[in-house]
Amino acid sequence: MSLIKKLFGILWSLMGVGIIPLVIMQAMKEIAAKPSEENWIFWSIVIVVLMPIISFSLITFGVFALKGEYDVLA
Amino acid sequence: MAQNVTNVSQTEEISSTRRVIAASSVGTLIEWYDFYIFGTLAKIISEQFFPKDNPTAALLATLATFAAGFVIRPFGALFFGRLGDLIGRKYTFLVTLVIMGGSTFAIGLVPGYKTIGFFAPAIVFILRLLQGLALGGEYGGAATYVAEHSPAGQRGFWTSFIQTTATLGLFLALGVILIVRQTLTVPVFEDWGWRIPFIVSAFLVGVSIFIRLKMSESPMFVKMKKEGKTSANPLAESFKQKDNLKMVLIALLGATAGQGVVWYTGQFYALSFLQNACNIEFEQSNTIILVALVFGTPFFVLFGALSDKIGRKYIMMAGMLIAVLAYRPIYTMMYNDADLKQKTEIVEQTKVSEPKVEVKGTDTVTTIVTNKTYTDGTTYKETVKTTIPLDETKKAELAAAGKLKPEKKKAVILSKDTYYKMIGFVFIQVIFVTMVYGPIAAFLVEIFPTRIRYTSMSLPYHIGNGVFGGLVPLISTRLVEATRPAPGLPPADPLAGLWYPILIASVSFVIGMLYISNKTNNMDVE
Numbered sequence: 320m321s322l323i324k325k326l327f328g329i330l331w332s333l334m335g336v337g338i339i340p341l342v343i344m345q346a347m348k349e350i351a352a353k354p355s356e357e358n359w360i361f362w363s364i365v366i367v368v369l370m371p372i373i374s375f376s377l378i379t380f381g382v383f384a385l386k387g388e389y390d391v392l393a
Numbered sequence: 394m395a396q397n398v399t400n401v402s403q404t405e406e407i408s409s410t411r412r413v414i415a416a417s418s419v420g421t422l423i424e425w426y427d428f429y430i431f432g433t434l435a436k437i438i439s440e441q442f443f444p445k446d447n448p449t450a451a452l453l454a455t456l457a458t459f460a461a462g463f464v465i466r467p468f469g470a471l472f473f474g475r476l477g478d479l480i481g482r483k484y485t486f487l488v489t490l491v492i493m494g495g496s497t498f499a500i501g502l503v504p505g506y507k508t509i510g511f512f513a514p515a516i517v518f519i520l521r522l523l524q525g526l527a528l529g530g531e532y533g534g535a536a537t538y539v540a541e542h543s544p545a546g547q548r549g550f551w552t553s554f555i556q557t558t559a560t561l562g563l564f565l566a567l568g569v570i571l572i573v574r575q576t577l578t579v580p581v582f583e584d585w586g587w588r589i590p591f592i593v594s595a596f597l598v599g600v601s602i603f604i605r606l607k608m609s610e611s612p613m614f615v616k617m618k619k620e621g622k623t624s625a626n627p628l629a630e631s632f633k634q635k636d637n638l639k640m641v642l643i644a645l646l647g648a649t650a651g652q653g654v655v656w657y658t659g660q661f662y663a664l665s666f667l668q669n670a671c672n673i674e675f676e677q678s679n680t681i682i683l684v685a686l687v688f689g690t691p692f693f694v695l696f697g698a699l700s701d702k703i704g705r706k707y708i709m710m711a712g713m714l715i716a717v718l719a720y721r722p723i724y725t726m727m728y729n730d731a732d733l734k735q736k737t738e739i740v741e742q743t744k745v746s747e748p749k750v751e752v753k754g755t756d757t758v759t760t761i762v763t764n765k766t767y768t769d770g771t772t773y774k775e776t777v778k779t780t781i782p783l784d785e786t787k788k789a790e791l792a793a794a795g796k797l798k799p800e801k802k803k804a805v806i807l808s809k810d811t812y813y814k815m816i817g818f819v820f821i822q823v824i825f826v827t828m829v830y831g832p833i834a835a836f837l838v839e840i841f842p843t844r845i846r847y848t849s850m851s852l853p854y855h856i857g858n859g860v861f862g863g864l865v866p867l868i869s870t871r872l873v874e875a876t877r878p879a880p881g882l883p884p885a886d887p888l889a890g891l892w893y894p895i896l897i898a899s900v901s902f903v904i905g906m907l908y909i910s911n912k913t914n915n916m917d918v919e
Contacts, residue, residue: 324907331646331904361871364864368464372860380642380904388639389908 321390328384335377342370413542414554416608420490420601421535421555423594425562426569427497428528430590431462431521432661432866433566437587441505442514462525463863469529470851471628477534477847478627481618482541483610485847486534490605493527494598496520501591529859533851540838541611546701552834553697557690560826563660564686567679569593574676613843627848631841640840641853647909648836649857651713651901652829654894656858657865658720659822660686662890665866666724667815670873670887671731672803674774681815688816689823693831700832704911709836712828713902719821720891727818728887730811736767755787756780770808777801798881861897868893 346362383389431438469489477485500520506513536555543551569590577586617623624630631637660682667678700708729735746762758780765773779799782788791797807815837850869890876885 327903327907361867364464364867368860369864372856376642376646379638380646383635383639383642384908388635389643 321387324389325385325387328381328386330381331377331384332381335374335379335381338370338374338377342366410542410544410551413608414539414551416604417535417539418554418558420486420605421531422558422562422565423597423601424490424493424528424531425559426565426597427493427562427594428462428524429563429566430497430570430594431500431524433563433570433664434587434590437583438517440583441587442503442517443506462521462528463859465522465525466529466855466859466863467852469526469531470533470855471529471848472526473530474533474848474851475627477530477537478624478845481610481614482534482538482847483605483608486531486538487602487605489527489530489534490598490601492523493531494594494602496523496527497591497594497598501588501594525859529851529855533847533854536834536854537838537847537850538611540835541613541843548835548838549700549705549832550694550698552838553694553831556697556830556834557693559656559830560660560686560690560693560823564683564690566590567683571676571679571683617843622844624844627845631845631849631852637841637845637849641849643904643908644837644840644850645853645856647901647905647907648709648833649853650861651857651898651905652709652833653858653860653862654865654897654901655713655716655829656826657862658716658869658891658894659819659826662865662869662894663819663822665870666727666890667731670728672805673731673815674804674806677806677812681812681819684816685819685823688820689827692824692827696827696831697835700835705832705836706905706909706911708832709829710902710905710909712825713898713905716822716825716829717895717898717902719825720895721888723818723821724888724891727815730814731805731807733765733767733771733773733805736769736771739766739768742766752783753780755784756782767808769811771811772806774804774806775801776804865894 342365346366350358350362473485473489476488497520500517503513503516503520532555535558536552539555540548540552570587573586573589574582577589614623632641664678664682667673667681668675671678673681696708696712743766744764746760749760751758751760758778761777763773763775763777765775767773777799779797781797782791788797833854837854838846841849872889872892873884873887876887876889877883878885
């Protein structure tokens with residue numbers, strides 16, 4: 320079980336890192352295709368608010384899991 | 394004799410706990426009411442405070458303001474959580490109540506965009522931020538306060554009453570709006586009557602402040618303060634110390650993020666889906682939600698109490714998993730049941746009104762109303778309004794820009810059988826909500842120590858609910874819009890909005906199952 324938690328730790332960290340270029344590229348693509356106000360508002364909220372929270376928490380959580388910090392259940 | 398003394402003492406303890414629950418819950422319920430009337434009246438507020446040129450932009454602007462109300466919540470959690478761990482729970486959540494009540498009351502008094510121009514949306518935006526800030530401080534305080542008064546082994550049960558307040562707040566908001574709307578008639582309500590639910594808040598908050606002033610401080614906090622064990626810097630202790638930070642992260646990713654999206658999907662998204670995807674008439678769609686909430690609310694207490702017996706984890710995780718698996722089938726059935734293409738129209742009963750032409754200001758407004766009846770008892774009313782400027786130059790300009798399109802309002806009134814089925818579909822979703830939300834206050838309270846509990850539990854709760862959950866309407870609307878082949882055409886996948894809550898709840902479920910213990914109910918709150 321502890322090994323599975325650590326392996327998943329790698330997955331969470333990779334997800335946290337991977338989400339950054341994915342979101343930014345999607346935002347650039349959609350804003351370039353239609354530079355409307357609503358597109359700017361939407362992607363600003365996603366990039367400024369949602370993405371940093373998801374990335375930071377997944378990366379940190381993944382690193383903790385990989386180090387075995389959650390081997391004893393919370 | 395000794396037995397009698399014990400019984401009297403137990404009765405007094407239960408009675409005291411009940412008073413604490415009642416006083417805390419009323420205030421929290423009113424804060425939720427204040428917060429949700431804004432979201433429920435999003436469409437009217439967008440018309441009143443944002444430029445009308447582009448209705449989608451206006452709605453998105455309101456949703457952004459709505460999201461801002463949610464996004465600011467974690468900051469309120471940090472600010473008031475710190476205060477609550479430093480000076481006490483009671484006075485902190487009294488302050489949040491005053492801020493919330495004051496901002497809500499003020500929103501009801503702000504003149505519209507037509508009167509004061511850009512100041513209107515700017516003021517509303519600031520007031521909405523204050524609402525979010527206050528709410529961020531309220532919930533953690535109330536949950537902590539109640540948990541710290543509750544006997545060990547019953548925290549799930551007692552804190553579940555606080556958990557009912559969010560849903561009851563939404564219920565109260567919908568109820569007040571419906572009553573005011575019916576009393577004043579729709580045009581008056583849309584003109585100025587929408588302000589009444591905001592203004593009513595001042596009275597509700599006044600009552601709640603009176604009740605809360607009579608409450609005593611949390612016994613655990615008092616004891617800790619006497620012993621000089623309060624935290625000097627709750628923020629640093631909560632988020633800079635690895636042992637606490639890792640609990641904050643697991644609370645967020647394994648519990649509150651998934652719980653947040655399930656909560657907003659089962660209530661807010663359901664309402665938005667009924668109104669926008671199924672075109673169900675305003676009052677009928679609201680009563681579907683209201684009735685489902687009434688029947689669903691006792692389950693918060695049931696699952697809260699059950700979590701004291703079998704643990705918090707499995708109930709919350711079961712709620713997330715069932716929601717993930719059931720959302721698409723449930724919404725498919727909801728959509729199909731309201732889909733007029735799948736019903737048989739009684740053509741001879743179709744009525745199309747004569748065009749009604751009115752001159753309103755500088756425009757000519759032509760209205761045509763079509764009423765249709767279907768064999769299953771469903772009725773459909775379509776109102777088409779075409780607004781054409783009297784000024785020929787302006788008319789030609791708008792025509793060239795393709796802006797002379799008629800505005801269509803669709804209102805489906807379901808037959809009784811389908812109406813009850815819809816209530817059933819929403820009720821099932823409210824059950825998912827009660828499973829994930831009923832035990833969560835006890836879960837959060839029990840994983841953090843008393844000295845930093847208010848701060849530590851508030852942040853993951855408000856990021857999970859405010860950010861992950863609060864963005865459900867914005868992101869889901871966007872996902873549906875992305876499947877629309879062209880403006881004016883229906884979306885190819887009206888259920889596409891569900892992918893966001895399904896994804897977040899799935900990740901939360903896997904993390905929760907792997908990393909959360911089911912034994913938190915045995916932990917000592919000290």
